[in-house]
Amino acid sequence: MANADTIFKQFREHSVAEFFRKNRQMLGFAGKTRSLTTIVHEYVTNSLDACEEGVILPDIEVKIEELEGDRCRVVVSDNGPGIPPKLVGKALGMMLAGTKFHRYMQQRGQQGIGATGCTMFAQITTGKPVHIKTGTGTGKIYECDLAVDLKTNRPVPANEKNYDGDFRGLVVEGEFGEAKYDKGEYGVSEYIKRTALANPHAQISFTGPGAEKVVFPRASDKIPPKAEEILPHPLGISTHELVDMAHHSEDRKLTSFLTNNFSRVSSAKIEELRSLMPNFDIDKKPGELQWAEAEEMTKAFQKMKWISPSTDALRPIGKDQIEKALLNILNPEFMYVGDRRPKVFRGGVPFMVEAAIAHGGNSGRRTAEGAVGGSIIRYANRAPLLFDAGGCAITEAANAIDWNRYEMRDFDAMPITVFVNFVSVHVPYTGAGKQAISDEDEILDEIKLAVMECCREVQLHLRGKARVGEREAKKKAIMRYVEQLAKDLAELSGKGKAEDIQKKLVELVEGKYKKHIEEASLEEIAGEAAAAEHAASGENGSDEE
Secondary structure (H helix, E strand, O other), X not given: OOOHHHHHHHOOOOOHHHHHHHOHHHHOOOOHHHHHHHHHHHHHHHHHHHHHHOOOOOEEEEEEEEEOOOEEEEEEEEOOOOOOHHXXXXXXXXXXXXXXXXXXXXXXXXXXXXXXXXXXXXXXXXXXXXXXXXXXXXXXXXXXXXXXXXXXXXXXXXXXXXXXXXXXXXXXXXXXXXXXXXXXXXXXXXXXXXXXXXXXXXXXXEEEHHXXXXXXXXXOOOOOOOOOOOOOOHHHOOHHHHHHHHHOOOOOOHHHHHHHHOOOXXXXXXXXXXXXXXXXXXXXXXXXXXXXXXXXXXXXXXXXXXOOOOOOOOOOOOHHHHHHHHHHHOOOOEXXXXXXXXXXEOXXXXXXXXXXXXXXXXXXXXXXXOOEEOEEEEEEOOEEEOOOHHHOHHHHHHXXXXXXXXXXXXXXXXXXXXXXXXXXXXXXXXXXXXXXXXXXXXXXXXHHHHHXXXXXXXXXXXXXXXXXXXXXXXXXXXXXXXXXXXXXXXXXXXXXXXXXXXXXXXXXXXXXXXXXXXXXXXXXXXXXXXXXXXXXXXXXXXXXX
């Protein structure tokens, strides 16, 4: 039998970079098409975040060139604030380093992994570093080749150059293996189209293989308000997080620690906490807080009545902007954008769901055979989610809706696009690849209600359209007999010409059906829709609309 010393001879320490090298699929590098889309996704979302934080209207350019042996060269450039030269290595060549992971604010990126993951992917598939060019608008430009030391998770810059020049922004160029360009629904071109749809303030240019070039011009010159950093809410904190925060606090007392580091904690709440924990010294040093005490405190938080967390930090796209984007890209026959209030999940994390449905025009998905079908396009903080749809709360909520109830009996064969954007300071992704949202109960319910609100408006439109079609069909049926009727009347009466009688009959029929169409008011249709809603058993008893 082997002893412990023999077994543990193989004991080693490993860096987070080594972990993701062996588990690259967790970052989205699984399959050649998906890997290429993931690379573009990581760079484009970083560019959008940087431009918005710098209060700059984004101009982003993406270029892809196919090389031999399932390799692609990718170049992504932007006009953002750039990266200071001393931080380029850590920002793009070190896992879990960046401006996002430690901040409680709404951004597309969260972990500080994505861009470094792309640098790593270039290394392990081609053996080549990525090339970086950055300028911060100070008249200085910095360039380097960047790799990652996978053993230590440290950046390895090479061929560094500093020179004078008038440039502001960031250019990243890399050669990636095991990557394939595809024009399908999971490819780069579809990703960029969806990004433009949710970011009407951005202009995105895409040049694909074979000099294929598409420009998505900005539909709005309005820069989204800068995201605010907020404090966590007491109801959303765990025992471990409370202990960790307290032990790293520089506050002298727990009372000041709580008021300075959490939202909605006032002096009145401190006194209420004292009454709930009479045997606990709430004035002790934060660093002395013990696990049992923190556990008791989090339980006390649950017993207290709190004002909901501030939603000022949420930055939705907005109803007007979504309408502009849908018109600009899909040009639908009809669309409706829902407008719902922010909610809270896990007791203390604010979130909001934006939903819209577009019908007709270029809505829906097109197959290679030219067929049209309904599509659900998913976003988290304006970033498209193309993959892992089956495990996403948005898909699950949409699939739970009875589309027949809303006159969409053949959703898979209708020109319909369902648009959902999940907005939060913390998106509960199911994995590091950031492609699916966790199916938490509060999130599922709110997505479902938001989409159902849009469905009702589409139902009114489809019913109205059906009514007009029915009347038009009746009118055509009658008009087929007008000529013969005019001849018969002229012959039987012996008065007037058949042509004159036919003209009067046509005017009579046209006038009658024009009046009927005008009288087919929305109130009448809405009344029928409401009756159908009331008669239906309902998909969700909490439908508040």
